[in-house]
Amino acid sequence: MRADASAEPRHTGAGDEPLLEVTGLQTQFPTERGTVEAVARADLSIEPGEIVGLVGESGSGKSVLAQSLMGMVEAPGEVVAGAVCLRDIDVVRDLADTFPDAVVDASDDDVAVARETADGAVSETAAAASLAGPGEFVVVRERDRDGVPVSGFVDIRRASEPALQRLRGGRISMVFQDPMNSLNPTLSVGEQIAETVRLHQDVGESISLPAELKRKIVGAAKNGEAWRRAIEMLEAVEIPEAEARATDFPHEFSGGMRQRAMIAMALSCEPDLLIADEPTTALDVTIQAQILDELVSLKEAFDTSILLITHDLAVVAETCDRVNVMYAGEIVEKAPADTLFADPQHPYTRGLLASTPRLSDPDQEVEPIHGNVPDLIDIPYACHFAPRCPESMRECFEREPAFRQVGERHEAACLRRGPERDRL
Numbered sequence: 549m550r551a552d553a554s555a556e557p558r559h560t561g562a563g564d565e566p567l568l569e570v571t572g573l574q575t576q577f578p579t580e581r582g583t584v585e586a587v588a589r590a591d592l593s594i595e596p597g598e599i600v601g602l603v604g605e606s607g608s609g610k611s612v613l614a615q616s617l618m619g620m621v622e623a624p625g626e627v628v629a630g631a632v633c634l635r636d637i638d639v640v641r642d643l644a645d646t647f648p649d650a651v652v653d654a655s656d657d658d659v660a661v662a663r664e665t666a667d668g669a670v671s672e673t674a675a676a677a678s679l680a681g682p683g684e685f686v687v688v689r690e691r692d693r694d695g696v697p698v699s700g701f702v703d704i705r706r707a708s709e710p711a712l713q714r715l716r717g718g719r720i721s722m723v724f725q726d727p728m729n730s731l732n733p734t735l736s737v738g739e740q741i742a743e744t745v746r747l748h749q750d751v752g753e754s755i756s757l758p759a760e761l762k763r764k765i766v767g768a769a770k771n772g773e774a775w776r777r778a779i780e781m782l783e784a785v786e787i788p789e790a791e792a793r794a795t796d797f798p799h800e801f802s803g804g805m806r807q808r809a810m811i812a813m814a815l816s817c818e819p820d821l822l823i824a825d826e827p828t829t830a831l832d833v834t835i836q837a838q839i840l841d842e843l844v845s846l847k848e849a850f851d852t853s854i855l856l857i858t859h860d861l862a863v864v865a866e867t868c869d870r871v872n873v874m875y876a877g878e879i880v881e882k883a884p885a886d887t888l889f890a891d892p893q894h895p896y897t898r899g900l901l902a903s904t905p906r907l908s909d910p911d912q913e914v915e916p917i918h919g920n921v922p923d924l925i926d927i928p929y930a931c932h933f934a935p936r937c938p939e940s941m942r943e944c945f946e947r948e949p950a951f952r953q954v955g956e957r958h959e960a961a962c963l964r965r966g967p968e969r970d971r972l
């Protein structure tokens with residue numbers, strides 16, 4: 549592992565602000581039967597260095613949400629509302645330089661006005677994002693005396709295709725469930741990782757370095773450095789005899805090794821954010837646990853934030869700092885992982901936990917949630933869980949359940965929770 553990479557702290561612009569802040573995200577697919585609302589108003593944040601889980605049953609919209617974050621929703625599907633704000637000052641500067649027409653300055657005053665117009669119902673970030681006009685996606689909040697941006701974010705949801713490509717190759721990467729679909733069968737595994745390293749270095753991560761120094765570093769990388777780095781990465785994910793195996797083709801790797809290679813490739817560009825969609829689901833339990841362990845230690849080594857998507861609560865319990873529970877296109881509860889398991893609040897989360905056998909207590913009775921996940925077309929009631937909910941009342945079908953604070957860093961979107969005075 550490279551020492552120089554960890555020596556320099558990552559800049560995220562300001563203090564404890566989230567690296568990624570998703571607000572009001574809504575993604576739809578027009579179909580012959582009507583509009584599938586795969587993601588309806590999702591809010592989500594990931595802080596630097598955090599592993600955040602997104603958990604929910606099959607069909608709840610997890611993968612579509614992940615695709616929405618990366619600008620990868622397949623047409624005719626479309627993100628129709630919301631903002632996906634990546635707050636990384638290096639990215640802001642890089643994209644501001646490359647796409648000057650995409651820059652909008654959002655001063656504190658402008659943001660305050662935008663918030664007032666929305667009756668204060670939106671976050672500061674959402675308000676700042678709303679100031680971007682057509683074609684604008686680099687939101688600068690503050691500049692230094694030389695006019696260089698010192699805080700701001702990129703709204704990925706509005707970013708142009710060339711900007712997205714720049715982000716995907718470098719600052720954000722993704723690992724999918726089936727690595728065979730993501731690895732190129734005609735290139736050796738090592739060559740593919742080396743390619744990612746080269747591509748990334750071309751894009752130029754060290755934007756703040758003087759040009760001369762940058763050329764020197766990039767030049768060195770091209771002469772075999774990328775290949776060396778590929779082998780280092782394969783070693784980091786514990787591929788045995790990495791140097792010899794680097795020349796293997798993907799089909800010569802076992803399922804577990806392919807998954808490791810995918811993770812190696814995704815981390816080889818030292819992304820700020822790794823989105824892992826069911827990265828271990830296809831693997832047997834022992835290998836699954838090993839790979840998750842590795843993911844956690846790699847996260848520490850590379851200082852990467854991770855969004856981990858899974859339907860497996862045990863994976864969440866072992867791996868995540870915080871968790872978001874998703875049901876029928878909506879996030880219904882957010883909490884630190886231990887809190888979620890010790891003190892679940894949303895009736896859906898409670899049902900989900902009660903319906904999942906625990907490894908620690910396999911004899912405990914398991915109680916399935918009655919009913920089925922609704923079809924995501926034109927859901928006519930406000931809380932999507934209401935028809936299956938043992939606690940629902942008439943109003944639950946009629947009134948949108950906004951998030952309520954139910955504990956420290958713990959929120960549930962349920963009218964029957966929260967402070968007594970506004971509880972149903």
Ligand SMILES: Nc1ncnc2c1ncn2[C@@H]1O[C@H](COP(=O)(O)OP(=O)(O)OP(=O)(O)O)[C@@H](O)[C@H]1O
Nearest residue numbers: 577584586605606607608609610611612613859924
């Ligand atoms: N291209 C598409 N066209 C129409 N509907 C789609 C499309 N892709 C996804 N959907 C719908 O969006 C909803 C959410 O699907 P998604 O794949 O995000 O679920 P998921 O939570 O990832 O499930 P799983 O755990 O099975 O992967 C589903 O109802 C699905 O049918």
Ligand code: NI
Nearest residue numbers: 610611612825
């Ligand atoms: Ni999925």
